[in-house]
Amino acid sequence: MATVEPDAPCGLCSAPAAPYTCPRCHRRLCSLRCYRAHGSCAEAFYRDQVLEALRAERSSARVPALPGLRDLREPGDPARPTGRGLWVHLSEAERDGFRRMLSSGEAAALLPQWRPWWWRGRGRVEELGDGSGAEEEEDEEGGEGRPGPAPPVPASVPPLSALRAAPPSPLVRFQLPNALFGYAFALSLHGGDETLLPELPDAAIAASAALRDRRPFASTAEALLSARRDARAAGLPLSPLGDSGALLAVAQLLEGRDSRDPGADVAAALWHLWRLLKAGARALPPPERSRFRGARRKVGFLLSWSRGATEELAQLAREAWGVHAEVAAEEAAVAEIREGLEKVWGGPQPPPREGQADRAPWVVMEGAEEVFGGPQPAPDDKGVRGRQLIEELD
Structure with a gap:
């Protein structure tokens, strides 16, 4: 005024x-x-x-606020790097710790819980847990970890006779669980994020020899355990599903959720994998697309074979359930032994021996009778025997 x-x-x-x-x-x-x-x-x-x-x-809303927030820190604090440049500023110990979290699967616990579209619970080995059902109740009441929508089943699939004149080998059935392991492993490893291209389909190829080259398998167990070894050999982190969880996924896919069409889940998974391989190839330069095209042809062949092999799918499902039960039992035994050792040690690592604090706790000198930097303990030492059992099972 x-x-x-x-x-x-x-x-x-x-x-x-x-x-x-x-x-x-x-x-x-x-x-x-x-x-x-x-x-x-x-x-x-x-x-x-x-x-x-x-x-x-x-x-002012058009101006991103994040740069300003990044600059907020206590007076005297050094500026902290962010984004992709953060890795180069980490110490070697911090990098090793992060790598261990990835390889052991601990990093998966930091991510939001994700359930694949085929998820139906722990299935036939639920009795291996504590029987409380706390995990299932939490999923139902909290609304977290619910399965996502299933991919569509292809409307029409060319018959196998249109792809090859000669009848397929009886061993072709074992290619399917190997390829399904690669699909389930890669999808769970990336949390179902289909935008992660070409990393997601590339992980499926790395875990499945059936998608990479001509690799025959003589049994369902060989096909599944081979895929598990290949995923580790490729340096990929442990799937959030775990070893037994990835095998459980294959068994559930092979068994199917629809009794009227038991092969519908297999068809949906293979068709989904086919589309992921096609999208992943587009994200690569032309010279590097050949392996994706080859894997896509094998997926198409398995899709055509599976639509007319209802009895074979049922047999494969029973065998996959058996492999999953054995691996889940091994995991439970290892977890029990590890828990007992940690109680004795008072932590996840054994305490250093007196005067040997600077030695690695599990070093075994080649050609010398030394364990933990000292004389080898007696064979009846439960700690050593437990550790040896863990290493054998791992």
Whole structure:
């Protein structure tokens, strides 16, 4: 409000002195109270102020706030790197710790829980747990970890006779569980994020020799355990499903959820994998697309074979359940032994021996009778025997 001569009366309350005037109607006013009460001018003024503030907020919202937040730190703190440049600023110990988290699967616990579309629980080896059902109740009540929507089943699949004239080898059936392991492993490893191309389909190829080259298998167990070894040999992290969980996925896919069409889940998985391989090839330069095209042809062949092999799928499912049960039992035994050792040690690592704190806790000198940097313990030492058993099972 602009000031005027102090002897002018107030235009609202008739006060003898009105030192202010409204910038809109030029009425003389004595105070802020009279200004707010003198009508539409005040309302229009405040409305204009609000609109102006909203316009300023919209224009400033286009500027990302994250750079400013990154700069917020306590006085005297050194600037911390962010983004892709963070790795080069980590110490070697921090890098080793992160690698261990990836290889052991501990990093998966830091990610949001994800359930694949074929998930139906722990299945036939649920009795290996504590039987409380806490995990299933948490999933149902909390709404977390519910399976996502299933990929579509292909509407039409060419018959196998259209792809090859000669009948297929009886060993072709064992290619299917190997390829399904690669699919389930890769999808769970990347949390079902189909935008991670070509990494997701590339992990499926790395874990499945059936997708990479001509690799015959003589049994379902050989096909599944070979895929598990290949995934480790490729340097890929442990799947969030775990070893037995990835085998469980193959068994569930082979068994299917629809009794009217037991092969529907296998067809949906293979068709999904085919499309992921096609999208992954587009993300690569032309010279590197050949292995994706070769894997896609094998997936198409297995898809055509599976649609007419209902009895073979049922047999493969029974065999995959058996492999899963054996591996799950081994995992439970290893976990029990490890838990017992950690109770004895008082932590995840054995305590160093007196005078040998600088030696590696599990070093065995080649050609010398030394374990833990000292004489080899007696064979009945439960700690050593437990560790040897863990190494054999791993």
